[in-house]
Amino acid sequence: MRVVIAEDQALLREGIVALLRERGIEVVAQAEDGEGLLRIVVGHRPDLAIVDVRLPPTFSDEGIRAAVEGRRRVPGLAILILSQYVEPVYTAELLASGDGGVGYLLKERVGDVPGFVDAIERVAAGGTALDREVVAELMQTRRRDGDGTLEALTPREHEVLALMAEGRTNAAIARTLVVTPGAVEKHISNIFSKLDLPATDDDHRRVLAVLAFLRASG
Amino acid sequence: MQMTAAVDEGAPKGPSRAIEWSPALALHAGLSALLGLVVIVIWAATGAGYFWPAWVWLGVGLPVAIHAVAQASRRVRAGRRRGLFVHAGVTAALAVFLVAIWALSTSGYFWPIWPLAVLAVALGADALVVGLWERLSPRAREQALTERVDVLTRTRRGALDVQAAELRRIERDLHDGAQARLVALSMQLGRAEERLADQPDAAELVRRAREEAGAAIAELRDLARGIAPPVLADRGLVAAVEALGRRAPMPVRVDARIDHRLPPVVETAAYFVVAESLTNVAKHGGGAGALVSLSIHGDRLGIEVSDDGPGRANTEGGGLTGLRNRVEALDGKLEVASPAGGGTTIQAELPCGS
Numbered sequence: 114m115r116v117v118i119a120e121d122q123a124l125l126r127e128g129i130v131a132l133l134r135e136r137g138i139e140v141v142a143q144a145e146d147g148e149g150l151l152r153i154v155v156g157h158r159p160d161l162a163i164v165d166v167r168l169p170p171t172f173s174d175e176g177i178r179a180a181v182e183g184r185r186r187v188p189g190l191a192i193l194i195l196s197q198y199v200e201p202v203y204t205a206e207l208l209a210s211g212d213g214g215v216g217y218l219l220k221e222r223v224g225d226v227p228g229f230v231d232a233i234e235r236v237a238a239g240g241t242a243l244d245r246e247v248v249a250e251l252m253q254t255r256r257r258d259g260d261g262t263l264e265a266l267t268p269r270e271h272e273v274l275a276l277m278a279e280g281r282t283n284a285a286i287a288r289t290l291v292v293t294p295g296a297v298e299k300h301i302s303n304i305f306s307k308l309d310l311p312a313t314d315d316d317h318r319r320v321l322a323v324l325a326f327l328r329a330s331g
Numbered sequence: 332m333q334m335t336a337a338v339d340e341g342a343p344k345g346p347s348r349a350i351e352w353s354p355a356l357a358l359h360a361g362l363s364a365l366l367g368l369v370v371i372v373i374w375a376a377t378g379a380g381y382f383w384p385a386w387v388w389l390g391v392g393l394p395v396a397i398h399a400v401a402q403a404s405r406r407v408r409a410g411r412r413r414g415l416f417v418h419a420g421v422t423a424a425l426a427v428f429l430v431a432i433w434a435l436s437t438s439g440y441f442w443p444i445w446p447l448a449v450l451a452v453a454l455g456a457d458a459l460v461v462g463l464w465e466r467l468s469p470r471a472r473e474q475a476l477t478e479r480v481d482v483l484t485r486t487r488r489g490a491l492d493v494q495a496a497e498l499r500r501i502e503r504d505l506h507d508g509a510q511a512r513l514v515a516l517s518m519q520l521g522r523a524e525e526r527l528a529d530q531p532d533a534a535e536l537v538r539r540a541r542e543e544a545g546a547a548i549a550e551l552r553d554l555a556r557g558i559a560p561p562v563l564a565d566r567g568l569v570a571a572v573e574a575l576g577r578r579a580p581m582p583v584r585v586d587a588r589i590d591h592r593l594p595p596v597v598e599t600a601a602y603f604v605v606a607e608s609l610t611n612v613a614k615h616g617g618g619a620g621a622l623v624s625l626s627i628h629g630d631r632l633g634i635e636v637s638d639d640g641p642g643r644a645n646t647e648g649g650g651l652t653g654l655r656n657r658v659e660a661l662d663g664k665l666e667v668a669s670p671a672g673g674g675t676t677i678q679a680e681l682p683c684g685s
Binding site: 128131132135172200221227229250 | 503506507510511512513514515517518519520521522524525541544545548549552555556561562564565566570573574577578
């Protein structure tokens, strides 16, 4: 897997590069600002771009803007945002910016190495990896203004969908909710039919379900 | 940056030098000095008899002195005090002039005593009138108070701007400093934990240390969010209010007509007005929807949060008092109307000096 990273804090950037190298993931280029990210994304066409939200020169939402622009130039680019805070607006903007895997993780999740690497692999493969706090915020938003689509879900199905949005596997969802994997599968197939998703392969439907959930929240 | 401009505006103005050297005054004094030198040369060339150049010096010196007084009087604010200042300056110049004439001429009977006495009495009378007028005239007192209020308003606003800038700087420092280091620490601990796979006890200790680091990061994040939510600093008031609306547990419509960034202190105050108002709607609005409007009229930002709930809100509640204090500190107004059955409307107005 070929990864690029845009992070202005050298300590963290180099740490992530070392950590990924140990796991056999190659960081082919690094950038310190939004402009640099666009250059390396266009130049290297990576499988995934890891992007910090706050980058020079403005140190505001430079990273999000650059990531959205990067997706415009390289359609389908998978993006994993690292941030020190949860901001659903930014997740929504990324999702609205086109196809490709999307992740939004709080920076401290990097410390959970297996979880972080797992998220990278999922997003690079076109899936999602949203921080559980992002999902919690989105669920809170979701609970009230119903546009009908997600209203039909039971509270349990909501929980399952939220965990799917985080990017958990069926087995992990079953462990979290303390139910059997079979029950999880049943919930998921209910969600698919309630959201009226086409019967393609399960992975793709999973992504579509999560996107429906996120787009409705954004 | 907006900050700097606002701070500069709040800084006290006024010169600090003793003499205001305008170009005109400098030219006047320079030409006079030159003339003084020329007449000495002429005097010396014509036989150096009676020292008549002293009279020329006196003649050109008086206008320069009066010019300097007039120039200096600009530092005194316009009004009777400035008149008194010019009066005193001209009197002093005339006194020197008269004594010099006496000294240069006969030096006998000290005749300047009479004109000097008249000048002194006139000056004394003027000072008395100005003093009494300032003490007794309500208009003068009013003007003095108005000026004082202007200065206080400016300096208070300056202090609030500085405070807002400081808070954002602290937030930035937390982000780039302590938080970044804790993130790096958490990552190193994570890598250490990976390598301790064959020593479960040690790995468990490292995992706990990583969790502690994570908790510290979360606490710093909450602290930073309390100062101002990141989206407010990044995207401005409208985006932050829209985010608030989306996050509220009831439907919220946002009607914002602002196309530029406002000073941070105004943005933060307006943000908290909307946040607290929406919290109130959520608590007491009985599930009613809310409408938030933001608009600029001249140099004032208008904020209105209304709901179609049951009304009869407590218009003096703790949250509202805090908001009112925040708004009034910026010379704004906050009003709450909550008739029974008529919904609740919170209106605030903030000067946004942009």
